Every structure is written in C-alpha cells, then in structure tokens.
Amino acid sequence: MLFKEILYLIQKDLVLEWRQKYAFNGMLLYVGSVVFVCYLSFGLRSNVLVVPVWNAVLWIILLFTSVNAIAKSFMQENRGRLLYFYSIVSPQGVILAKIVYNTLLMLVLALMCFLFYALVLGNPVQDVPMFLLSLLLGAIGFSTSLTMISGIASKAANSSTLMAVLSFPVIVPMLLMLIKMSKNALDGLDRSLSLDELLTLLAINMIVVTVSYILFPYLWRS
Amino acid sequence: MKKNWWKILAVLLLVFTVVAGMLSEVPRLAILNETIRNLYFHVPMWFGMILILLISFAYSIKYLKKPTIKNDIIAAEAAKVGILFGVLGIITGMEWARFTWGEYWSSDPKQNASAIGLLIYFAYLVLRSSFNEQQQRARISAVYNIFAFAALIPLLFILPRMTDSLHPGNGGNPGFNTYDMDSSLRMVFYPAVLGWTLLGVWIVNVKSRLELLRQRLYETV
Numbered sequence: 001m002l003f004k005e006i007l008y009l010i011q012k013d014l015v016l017e018w019r020q021k022y023a024f025n026g027m028l029l030y031v032g033s034v035v036f037v038c039y040l041s042f043g044l045r046s047n048v049l050v051v052p053v054w055n056a057v058l059w060i061i062l063l064f065t066s067v068n069a070i071a072k073s074f075m076q077e078n079r080g081r082l083l084y085f086y087s088i089v090s091p092q093g094v095i096l097a098k099i100v101y102n103t104l105l106m107l108v109l110a111l112m113c114f115l116f117y118a119l120v121l122g123n124p125v126q127d128v129p130m131f132l133l134s135l136l137l138g139a140i141g142f143s144t145s146l147t148m149i150s151g152i153a154s155k156a157a158n159s160s161t162l163m164a165v166l167s168f169p170v171i172v173p174m175l176l177m178l179i180k181m182s183k184n185a186l187d188g189l190d191r192s193l194s195l196d197e198l199l200t201l202l203a204i205n206m207i208v209v210t211v212s213y214i215l216f217p218y219l220w221r222s
Numbered sequence: 223m224k225k226n227w228w229k230i231l232a233v234l235l236l237v238f239t240v241v242a243g244m245l246s247e248v249p250r251l252a253i254l255n256e257t258i259r260n261l262y263f264h265v266p267m268w269f270g271m272i273l274i275l276l277i278s279f280a281y282s283i284k285y286l287k288k289p290t291i292k293n294d295i296i297a298a299e300a301a302k303v304g305i306l307f308g309v310l311g312i313i314t315g316m317e318w319a320r321f322t323w324g325e326y327w328s329s330d331p332k333q334n335a336s337a338i339g340l341l342i343y344f345a346y347l348v349l350r351s352s353f354n355e356q357q358q359r360a361r362i363s364a365v366y367n368i369f370a371f372a373a374l375i376p377l378l379f380i381l382p383r384m385t386d387s388l389h390p391g392n393g394g395n396p397g398f399n400t401y402d403m404d405s406s407l408r409m410v411f412y413p414a415v416l417g418w419t420l421l422g423v424w425i426v427n428v429k430s431r432l433e434l435l436r437q438r439l440y441e442t443v
Contacts, residue, residue, distance in 0.1 A: 148369060155362050156352040165348055166366065169341040170373045204376055211372045215365045218286050 002096075005089050009097030010104075017105075023076075024105075027069050031113045034061050039120045051124050051186055058117055059179050062138060063171070065109055070102050070146040071163045074154035086220070095147065095216040099209065102143035110135045126188030134182040134194075137201050141174045144205050148212040151219050177201050229424055235417030242410045260318045262410055266418040267311030268336075272378075274422045275304040275343075279371040282364040291437060292430075294360035297367060299430040301346055303422050308340050335377050342370045 017024055038057055042049045049057075085094060114135060118125070125131045146167055153163040181197040243262040278300035285293040315333065316326045327333060349366055353359035 145373075152349070152362055152366050152369075155358065156349065157354075158352060162349060162352060165345045169338050169345055170370065172338050173335075173373070173377045200376070207372055207376070211369055215286075215368055218361060219365050221361075 002090065002093055005093035006097045006100065009089065009093060010101050013097065013101040014104075023072065027065065027105075027109055028112060030068060031061070031065050031109060032116060034064070035113065035117050035120055038117075042121065049121060052183065054121065054124060055179060055183050055186055058114070059138070059175060059182070061117070062110055062113060063142070063175060065113065066106055066139075066142040066146055067164060067167055069105060069109060070143060071150050071153070071160060073098055073102055073147060074151050075159060091217040091220040092213055094220065095151070095212055098151075099144055099147045099212070102147050103140050106139035106143045107136065110139050125186050127185045127191070130185035130191055130194065131182055133198075134178055134185055137181070137198070137205075138174075138178045141178065141201060141205055141208075142171065144208045144212065145170055145174065148208070148216065151216065155219070174201065174204055177204075228420055232417055232420035232424055235413045236421060239410060239414040239417050243414065246410060257318055257321045258407070260314060261407060262414040264311060264314040264318055265411070266415045267307050267314060269415045270419045270422045271304050271307035271311060273419050274300050274307060274426060275371060275374070277423070277426065278304060278367060282367040282371075285360060285364045286368075289357070289360065291356070291360075292434060294356075294364065295433045295437070296426065296430045297364060298350060299433060300426045301343055301367065303426050303429070305340065305343050305347075306425075307418075307422055308336065308343070312336055312340070339374050339377055342374060346370060 038061065042057075114131075149167045149170065150163060153159040153166055156162050177197045177200055181194045181201070184194045184197075239262055243259050278297045281293050281297035281300065285297060312333075315336075319328060319330070319333070320326050323330075346363060346366060350359055350363045353362065
C-alpha cells in the first residue's frame with residue numbers, strides 16, 4: 001500500500017518535472033554556469049588547481065546546486081494541491097517519495113556536473129568507479145537530509161535564507177566524509193581505505209531517513 | 223526546603239569545585255603544568271551541554287506527543303542554556319589550547335565539530351524567531367530540534383574519533399579516559415561535573431518558569 005503510494009507520487013513528480021522543464025533546465029544551466037565561472041576564475045593560472053582544491057570546489061558546487069534544487073521540492077507545491085494530498089495519501093508516502101525523487105534529480109545533476117567539470121577543468125580522478133560511488137552516496141545523502149530541511153523551511157516566512165542556515169550545519173559531517181572518500185578515489189588509493197567513510201555515510205543516511213520518516217507527519221499537519 | 227535540596231547541593235558543589243580546583247594538589251606534568259585545573263571547568267561544560275540538550279530533545283518529543291506551552295518553553299530554554307554551556311566550553315577549550323597546543327584555534331576535528339554543533343543550535347534559534355504563530359513555531363521547531371539532535375550525535379561522538387586529533391580521547395577511545403586520570407583529579411572532577419550540570423538545570427528551571435509567567439501575563443492583558 002505504502003509502496004504503491006510512493007511509486008505514484010514519484011511518477012507524479014517526474015511527470016510534473018517533464019511538463020514544466022524550465023525548472024530542470026534552469027538547474028542544468030545553473031550547474032553549467034557555475035562550473036564555467038570556476039573555470040574562468042582558475043583558468044588564469046591553470047597550475048593553481050591542485051587535486052584537493054579540484055575536489056573541494058566540485059563538492060561545494062554540488063552542495064549549492066543541491067540546496068537550490070531541493071529547496072523547491074516543497075515550496076513549489078501550492079496550498080490546494082497539498083490539501084488534496086493530505087486527504088488521499090499518508091505523510092510517510094510523501095516524504096519517502098520526495099526523498100527518492102530528489103535522489104534521482106541529484107544523481108542526474110551530479111553526473112552532469114561531474115562530466116562538465118571534468119571536461120572543462122581536467123579529470124585527475126584515478127579510480128573512476130569509486131568516485132562515481134561517492135557521487136551516488138553524495139546524491140543520496142544530500143537529498144535525504146535536505147528534503148526534510150526544505151519541508152521545515154517551507155513553513156517559515158523567509159524560507160530561502162532559512163534553507164541555507166538550517167541545512168549547512170546539518171550537512172557538514174556528511175560533506176567531510178564525502179570529500180575524504182572522493183579524495184581517496186582521486187588519488188587511486190586502495191578501496192578498503194574508504195570502507196570506514198562508506199559505512200559511516202550509510203549509517204548517517206539511515207539515521208536521517210528514519211528521523212524524517214518519524215517526524216514528517218508532525219510537520220505536515222500544519 | 224525539601225524540594226530545594228538539590229539547589230543547595232549545586233551551590234556547595236560549585237564552591238567546592240572552585241576552591242578545591244584552584245588550591246588542591248594536582249599532578250605535575252610537562253606542557254600541561256597548572257592548566258590541568260581547567261579539567262574542572264572545561265570538561266564539565268560539555269557534559270552539561272550534552273545533558274541539557276538531551277533535556278531539550280526529550281521535551282521536544284514530549285511536545286509532539288502532548289502539545290502544551292510548558293513543554294515547548296522548557297525545550298526552547300534548555301536549548302538556550304545548552305548553547306551557553308557550549309560557548310563557555312569552546313572559550314575554556316580555546317584558552318586551554320592556547321597554552322598546550324600553541325594556538326587558540328588549531329583546526330582540530332573536535333574544535334570544528336563543536337563549532338558546527340553550535341551553528342546547528344543557532345539555526346534553531348533563528349528558526350524559532352521566524353514564526354509569528356505560537357503553535358506553529360512550537361511544533362516546527364520541535365521537529366527541527368529532534369532532527370538536529372540526531373545530526374549532532376554522529377558529529378560529536380563518531381566523526382572526531384575516526385580522525386587524528388590533538389584532543390584526548392580519539393582513535394577509538396571514549397571521550398575521556400577513566401584509566402589515565404589521577405585519583406586526586408577525580409576527587410574534584412566528579413563533583414564539578416555534577417555541580418555544573420545541576421547549575422544548568424537550575425538556570426533552565428528558573429528561565430522557563432519566568433517565560434511561562436510572562437506568557438500567562440500576555441494572555442490575560
């Protein structure tokens with residue numbers, strides 16, 4: 001029952017996104033122009049961009065992209081539609097569907113960002129599958145924690161400022177793990193070295209999803 | 223009088239902590255020297271902060287189960303006092319770090335983690351102030367408080383242990399190691415923890431009673 005609900009809601013989000021492409025295209029353009037701005041600002045002296053900086057800049061771009069992309073997941077729903085959902089589906093279904101949908105969205109955006117970034121600024125990654133795995137974990141991690149935060153922020157008055165203020169501290173531990181893990185992949189270190197980070201990330205994701213699952217009904221009631 | 227015994231205990235313990243902490247015999251160690259007395263002030267701040275934030279967390283859950291103004295006010299005031307303890311903990315820690323590690327802020331994982339933890343709770347205060355309606359503010363900030371506490375636990379207790387740090391209690395050890403503490407230190411340390419925590423609970427108690435009265439006054443006016 002819950003599973004079916006989630007599938008329907010994801011389908012609804014996908015169709016909605018497909019019909020109004022401007023939002024998605026806007027995000028793609030955002031990623032593209034940010035990467036290009038980075039390229040231009042580093043391009044003056046190309047030897048400045050050492051591997052740790054390459055890595056950090058990529059993750060910062062991804063962080064800002066995800067905050068912008070996920071912030072609208074609850075703000076774009078108008079009151080009438082929310083009221084309609086309230087009468088037909090369970091809140092758990094809504095939050096899980098949003099998390100899955102945002103993960104998909106973030107995955108696409110992160111891959112596009114990585115491709116464009118590697119194309120423009122060079123690709124020093126030595127262990128590409130591991131790096132892609134860290135991108136996948138990053139997409140899941142960002143979408144799980146930011147979906148709940150965007151639900152909280154959308155209730156408040158100045159939601160876009162609040163979104164950044166609320167999300168950055170919560171997401172920092174995840175970001176540090178991700179940067180460390182992708183740094184290992186960049187240097188082509190042995191994969192067993194990243195196992196610690198991988199497990200911690202999965203554990204943090206589990207905690208966040210569980211807490212969102214429990215808390216979202218209370219948030220939604222208002 | 224019977225209900226207030228713990229307040230008297232708090233005062234006595236704190237007087238004991240300050241007097242004994244400044245005057246008692248401490249082990250003479252290189253680098254640490256006399257700064258080891260900061261153990262009685264810096265470490266209890268973190269114990270107190272975690273405990274008081276736990277109170278705030280518990281009252282937020284209680285609010286979601288049973289929405290009363292009292293639960294909301296206690297959760298908010300406890301979060302504020304937790305922040306106060308956290309700030310004091312950071313300041314005493316920085317002072318200690320200046321004399322033992324050489325810098326006020328040496329980008330140590332524990333320092334960074336506690337700074338982020340404080341940012342989370344500052345965001346809680348900002349969130350609270352951005353609602354006008356009391357019930358909505360109470361519910362949504364309770365939701366964020368629970369969410370933030372769940373995010374704070376891995377931040378303070380798991381992540382710093384996975385990285386190298388100058389701070390004691392890393393690389394798999396518990397936060398402070400009971401085995402390498404001198405017994406004369408322990409004589410003052412445990413009363414200090416208890417005393418500071420009781421003081422924090424006392425502040426929460428007074429502040430939330432005051433806030434409740436203020437709310438009641440506004441309602442009748």
